[in-house]
């Protein structure tokens with residue numbers, strides 16, 4: 121999606137992706153190699169003027185190698201900040217951004233202590249490499265500890281209080297090379313089984329200013345360049361920080377049709393030193409993820425104002441294989457269009 125946004129700007133792309141079936145490969149040269157393959161990284165940096173990443177678990181070693189040779193935006197320290205859930209929470213606190221109660225849990229004994237601090241229910245998470253709800257276990261009572269520890273305990277863990285949130289929201293911000301910033305309207309996200317299902321931008325959300333304050337503080341602290349996504353829980357009408365992603369984000373896919381400038385174009389503008397584009401909404405929109413399999417294209421294409429994106433990925437349970445964005449001229453029109461859409465796609469959502 122970055123490349124698709126970049127070609128109209130006259131940009132060209134080289135992709136480094138260890139997956140043989142990289143979904144970007146039809147769109148440019150694909151270096152099929154491990155992230156830490158020095159020969160591949162050398163070829164990579166020789167062919168490009170600026171590098172970026174859209175996956176937060178790129179090894180820091182690879183990021184440092186690239187950043188020592190050509191501009192890597194956002195810089196490796198942003199990557200590091202998002203890779204460890206414990207360090208991430210400590211950084212939020214250091215910046216005065218409220219977080220749920222949490223504690224490290226590196227042994228079964230420490231897990232029990234951690235639970236005294238967080239209370240129950242709580243969510244046990246691997247500190248590293250988790251995504252789409254993977255590497256997490258819910259603890260409801262003391263009886264769950266052993267099993268959760270067996271499932272996850274081989275790695276460093278963090279225990280977080282379960283947050284009885286009213287809503288989940290994310291804020292996408294973008295910071296340019298000259299330090300100017302822009303923010304998209306707050307997005308309401310619905311997750312099921314830890315996986316994002318729908319995202320809906322909300323104009324004039326009462327928490328917009330607070331979210332922007334947190335995001336601005338973080339982006340300035342990291343001397344950030346590019347798009348950054350910040351996920352929050354809303355409890356008692358206040359924001360509690362969940363996590364950040366130092367990249368374009370699934371909860372911003374609606375910006376392709378729903379905003380004046382998409383998150384992808386704005387990320388490219390930022391990292392290539394161009395001025396940022398407007399983040400204004402173009403009407404109302406709702407994004408739906410397709411998880412596991414895609415509905416038949418003929419079926420999707422028959423739905424008015426639905427914009428379909430297939431990723432060319434092999435269908436697999438719990439894998440995001442595509443998304444679609446429903447657009448409408450107003451919130452009222454979108455509200456009216458959602459129930460028929462859900463009915464038409466009931467078998468796939």
Ligand SMILES: Nc1ncnc2c1ncn2[C@@H]1O[C@H](COP(=O)(O)OP(=O)(O)O)[C@@H](O)[C@H]1O
Pocket residue numbers: 220243250251252253254280281282283284285288311314315351362363
């Ligand atoms: N402490 C928590 N309290 C309540 N729900 C949680 C908590 N942590 C995670 N979740 C739920 O699981 C989803 C995925 O967890 P998250 O920490 O964002 O990990 P990732 O997106 O990297 O898999 C969240 O969006 C939320 O719906």
Ligand SMILES: [Mg+2]
Pocket residue numbers: 351363
């Ligand atoms: Mg998340």
